Amino acid sequence: MSKTRRVLIGIGGGIAAYKMAEVISTLFQSGVEVRAILTEGARKFITPLTIATLSRHQAYTDSLFWEATHHRPLHIELGEWAEVFAIAPLTANTLGKLAHGLADNLLTNTVLASRCPVLLAPAMNTEMWAAQSVQRNWQLLLTDPRYHHIGPGSGLLACDRVGTGRMAEPSEIIPSIYSLLHTGGKEDLAGKRVLISTGGTREHLDPVRFIGNPATGKMGLALAIAARDRGAKVTLVHAPITSAIPTRIQAIATVSAAEMREAILTHFAQADLIVMAAAVADVKPAAYCPEKLPKKSLPNALPLVAVPDILAELGQLKQPHQKLIGFAAQTGDIVKPALQKLKDKKLNAIAANPIDLPNVGFGSDRNQAILLDDRGGEKIIEPCSKLQLAHYLFDFILD
Ligand code: CTP
Numbered sequence: 001m002s003k004t005r006r007v008l009i010g011i012g013g014g015i016a017a018y019k020m021a022e023v024i025s026t027l028f029q030s031g032v033e034v035r036a037i038l039t040e041g042a043r044k045f046i047t048p049l050t051i052a053t054l055s056r057h058q059a060y061t062d063s064l065f066w067e068a069t070h071h072r073p074l075h076i077e078l079g080e081w082a083e084v085f086a087i088a089p090l091t092a093n094t095l096g097k098l099a100h101g102l103a104d105n106l107l108t109n110t111v112l113a114s115r116c117p118v119l120l121a122p123a124m125n126t127e128m129w130a131a132q133s134v135q136r137n138w139q140l141l142l143t144d145p146r147y148h149h150i151g152p153g154s155g156l157l158a159c160d161r162v163g164t165g166r167m168a169e170p171s172e173i174i175p176s177i178y179s180l181l182h183t184g185g186k187e188d189l190a191g192k193r194v195l196i197s198t199g200g201t202r203e204h205l206d207p208v209r210f211i212g213n214p215a216t217g218k219m220g221l222a223l224a225i226a227a228r229d230r231g232a233k234v235t236l237v238h239a240p241i242t243s244a245i246p247t248r249i250q251a252i253a254t255v256s257a258a259e260m261r262e263a264i265l266t267h268f269a270q271a272d273l274i275v276m277a278a279a280v281a282d283v284k285p286a287a288y289c290p291e292k293l294p295k296k297s298l299p300n301a302l303p304l305v306a307v308p309d310i311l312a313e314l315g316q317l318k319q320p321h322q323k324l325i326g327f328a329a330q331t332g333d334i335v336k337p338a339l340q341k342l343k344d345k346k347l348n349a350i351a352a353n354p355i356d357l358p359n360v361g362f363g364s365d366r367n368q369a370i371l372l373d374d375r376g377g378e379k380i381i382e383p384c385s386k387l388q389l390a391h392y393l394f395d396f397i398l399d
Helices: 015-029 048-055 062-067 074-081 092-099 106-112 126-130 132-142 170-183 218-229 257-268 310-317 335-344 386-398
Strands: 006-011 033-038 084-090 118-122 147-149 153-156 162-166 193-198 233-238 250-253 273-276 283-285 304-306 323-330 349-354 366-373 378-385
Touching (some): 006 106, 015 048, 015 170, 033 048, 084 092, 084 106, 092 132, 193 218, 218 233, 233 257, 323 335, 335 366, 366 386
Parallel strands (some): 006 033, 193 233
Antiparallel strands (some): 283 304, 349 366
C-alpha cells in the first residue's frame, strides 16, 4: 500500500484463531502495520508468541491490560491508533458483549474506545449461530453502521457438523480489511446494483479446442469485492475463472461471448452501474463441431466470424441513470485507442490499462491504468493491487 496503514486485529477464543496467523502475516508482508489483541480464550488456541512474531510487535493480552505497564491506558492507545479493527474469530460471547456495549476485557474496551470501522468475522457451531439470542444480538449489532462483516460461511465445522458458522477464510478477510482501509467504512454504493463482467471468453471449435485469451478474471473479482464492500448488490457475469467467487456476490458462469451477452442483457436493465472488465473474444470459429475433431480432420485455415460487441450494444441501450464503464487493455499508446472506445461505445468512463509492462495486467495481482471519462477527466493510477485499482475506479466514477 502507498502509505503505512494501521490495522488492529482482535482475536477471540475459537479454533479458527489459527487462521489469523495467515491474515497477520499477509498484512505485514504487504506493508501494513499490525497490532493484535488476544482474549483469554484466544490464548488457548494460539499463542501471543506466534502473533508477536508474525506482526513483528508485542501481542496484547488481558494481563498486560490489567497490569497497567503502559503510560496511557492501553485500550485508549490502541483505539486511537487503529484505522481498521478486525475481530476474528468473533465468538458468541464477544458478539453479545459488543451488541450491548459491554466491556470487560482489553478487546471489548478497545472497541468502545475507538472510532474506526470494525470488521467482524463470526465463527461458531451451527446451533450456536442459529440460537435466537445470538441472531438477535447479531441483528442489533449490524444496525450500527460502524460494524461491517464477512461470513460466517458454511462448511465442515470443528465440531464435525456441516453447516453455517465457519469463519471466513483469510482470502476473504484480507480484501475486506483493505476495502475498509480505502473507504474508511463509507458505503457510497449502498442501494445500487452493480453488474460486472470478467474473465476471458472461449469460442470453441470443438469440445476441447477454443480461441481464448490469458484473462484470469482477477480484475473483475476485485471490482466485485470493492463494489460489495461499498454497499452495492453485485452481479458478476464471468467467463471460466479459477478463483473462488467471493461471498455475497451473485455469480453467473458463462463460457462464450454469446452466453455472456445473454446473461448481461438479462441483468442490464436493473443495474445502475455496469463495468465490462471481461476480455471478450472478437471472433469465433465459423463452425462448431460437437464431437472432438481428430487431428487429421483439423483444417489448415480456420474460417472466423465476428462476435457481437456487448459493450457497444449496452451503449445503445443505456438509460440516463445508468453508468457504463469499459476496460481497454492496450499495448503501446494506451490513451488514444481507449478514448476512441469511450466515444464509439458511448461509455461514461474507461480504464486504459497497459498489458505490455512487467507485473501488471493479465493474470497478475497488480495493475495500473489511466482512467478517462466522457467529460475529459483523466486520472493516472500508478501500479497497485487490483483491489486498489477497483476502488480508485469507483472513486473516479462516483466523484
Ligand atoms: N468488449 C465487449 N464485447 C466484445 C469486445 C469487447 O463488450 N466483443 C468490451 C470489453 O469488455 C472492454 C471493451 O469492450 O470493456 C474494450 O475491449 P477491447 O478488447 O479493448 O476493445 P475492442 O472493442 O475489442 O477493440 P480492439 O480489439 O480492436 O482493441
